[in-house]
Amino acid sequence: MPRDTKLANPAPLGLIGFALTTFVIGLIESGWLTSEGAIHTLIPLAMAYGGTIQLFAGLLAFRTGNTFETTGFCTYGAYWWWWGLTELFAANGVLDPSATANGVVLVGFGVITTYLWFSTFNLNWALWFVFLTLALTFYFVGFGTWLGLSWGNVVGGYLALVTSLAAAYTSFAEVTNWTFADSKVPLGGTPFGGSSASSSSNSD
Secondary structure, three states: OOOOOOOOOOHHHHHHHHHHHHHHHHHHHOOOOOOHHHHHHHHHHHHHHHHHHHHHHHHHHHHOOOHHHHHHHHHHHHHHHHHHHHHHHHHOOOOOOOHHHHHHHHHHHHHHHHHHHHHHHHOOHHHHHHHHHHHHHHHHHHHHHHHOOHHHHHHHHHHHHHHHHHHHHHHHHHHHHHHHOOOOOOOOOOHHHOOOOOOHHHOO
């Protein structure tokens, strides 16, 4: 996005909010953070930085006319609010959520991520990789939760760590490239030789 624009690019903000929250839940699912207090720390983080910040980013992307970012950030912002409220209500005895139903929802988010992933074929390699690993994360954690397969959650946790690092890198690249008004940090060209999309996330 040109430096002289009147509207800032909301994608780096949404990406880094997503990255930090996903990194923490990846540590929990993979078994690196095992205390009950870890979930208690993650719930407000998920609702504030992972959820609210991404919803803001999605609404700001709407102003720039970016349908992909609006759909993606609002979807994952709402996901983190769903996750946080489910954990919060369950911990306080307000709700008794079904593991099977939770798994179905997670797989559903995997399907949504897969269809968004196809759009990244016309954006850049960095986003292509983020959405690929995120879709796999949802599928492993979702089916693991749905079918009671603990190893699925562990694999999904490690995939979440990879996804979070890729998202953080993409955010870093977009902020740095805007700051220096140059492609200092590569995002990769359009995957598989596709045409260039008119998206702020397509610059490398």
